[in-house]
Amino acid sequence: xxxxxxxxxxxxxxxPILILGAFFEGFDDALINIALPYIKADFALSTQMSGxxxxxxAFGTMVAFFVSRMADTIGRRKIFxxxxxxxxLCSFFTAFxxxxxxxxxxxxxxxxxxxxCWSVGYVILCEEFSTEHRGKAVxxxxxxxxxxxxxxxxxxxxxxxxxxxxxxxxxxxxxxxIPVFLMRNxxxxxxxxxxxxxxxxxxxxxxxxxxxxxxxxPFAKYMVVMCLxxxxxxxxxxxxxxxxxxxxxxxxxxxxxxxxxxxxxxxxTGIFVIAMNGKMMDVIGRKRAAAIIIVVGCVFSxxxxxxxxxxxxxxxxxxxxxxxxxxxxxxxxxTNELFPTEIRANAMAWSNNIVGRLGQIIVPTAVxxxxxxxxxxxxxxxxxxLPLLSLILILIFLPETGKKNDTLVPPNPKVIxx
Numbered sequence: 001x002x003x004x005x006x007x008x009x010x011x012x013x014x015x016p017i018l019i020l021g022a023f024f025e026g027f028d029d030a031l032i033n034i035a036l037p038y039i040k041a042d043f044a045l046s047t048q049m050s051g052x053x054x055x056x057x058a059f060g061t062m063v064a065f066f067v068s069r070m071a072d073t074i075g076r077r078k079i080f081x082x083x084x085x086x087x088x089l090c091s092f093f094t095a096f097x098x099x100x101x102x103x104x105x106x107x108x109x110x111x112x113x114x115x116x117c118w119s120v121g122y123v124i125l126c127e128e129f130s131t132e133h134r135g136k137a138v139x140x141x142x143x144x145x146x147x148x149x150x151x152x153x154x155x156x157x158x159x160x161x162x163x164x165x166x167x168x169x170x171x172x173x174x175x176x177x178i179p180v181f182l183m184r185n186x187x188x189x190x191x192x193x194x195x196x197x198x199x200x201x202x203x204x205x206x207x208x209x210x211x212x213x214x215x216x217x218p219f220a221k222y223m224v225v226m227c228l229x230x231x232x233x234x235x236x237x238x239x240x241x242x243x244x245x246x247x248x249x250x251x252x253x254x255x256x257x258x259x260x261x262x263x264x265x266x267x268x269t270g271i272f273v274i275a276m277n278g279k280m281m282d283v284i285g286r287k288r289a290a291a292i293i294i295v296v297g298c299v300f301s302x303x304x305x306x307x308x309x310x311x312x313x314x315x316x317x318x319x320x321x322x323x324x325x326x327x328x329x330x331x332x333x334x335t336n337e338l339f340p341t342e343i344r345a346n347a348m349a350w351s352n353n354i355v356g357r358l359g360q361i362i363v364p365t366a367v368x369x370x371x372x373x374x375x376x377x378x379x380x381x382x383x384x385x386l387p388l389l390s391l392i393l394i395l396i397f398l399p400e401t402g403k404k405n406d407t408l409v410p411p412n413p414k415v416i417x418x
Contacts, residue, residue: 026145051368060111092174139278153263230356239383266321273322297323
């Protein structure tokens, strides 16, 4: 029987800054999806051009690879803090973009640091929390990012009622830089990273990091599987997030107040769903929980994009939102538990930032292109069903990772440091 989830003094000290970074990471990451109909109108873009813009911006998630993997070299703490500062600045400059080209540039750069913050945040949690509580900690971290989207839902009708545009929301997204800077000393470097650095000083490990370490045996099989898992998960995550607001505004004629109601209810329900799913991963195991989370998320996402009446769409979107956001809990927990400390951030960077994010890059263009023949709702429904392929890969090729204290495969310095 697992012990009650209670934060240690060390975890209590770092928790506020991790949560603050996650909250605004969620805010800034979700903002482009929620405000897309209004950004599209402001810059006079077609639906297909909107898809191209999202795909170009999403390339920044691949560049985040170089930021994320630096956490294995210069430390988790420095990279996490730097990412929060940088995505805050990019959000501020985005608010004053005079053209769509400038908007795309700042959002491209913002994605580099948003994903860096998100990836390294998960690594910190994996190294600071034991296996029996890791699912709960990861769930709360992801839940906090969802709260960021809730703030957008609250502010959207308020801002529009007083004549403020989507640009004011990006100013709000720049706010975390100040409190995070003031609280920076509350975030220590992880003990696992410091231990690896000490072993390097003692000559027990090679000083130079191996860029391709995660691709060498005995980890290569897991890298291939997790790369594919992430690709298909992002078709579901970004397919749902990118096109919900655009579809209900353009195809179903929802007003800003209706969109806001949907976002608020999605988030409030998601609070319980994500917390439940994080705990479920600790209680029934990673693979069983993954099966429930992915199946429910896909089914209700497809219904969200195929139904047309207000209340059925609203209800299905509320259910799908919590489960689709939980896809990230599944992918991140599995990735971090399959690889040892010395290559954990590198493995997360490769599988998520480089290969996995291809799903995020492809889905906007794929959906808007298919929409020319199928309509936006039906095209999005095809994309959000693809995480079922991720589930098949998880069930067939991955072991149950939650039964070990750190990683399934023990570190092998001779192999890793070739």
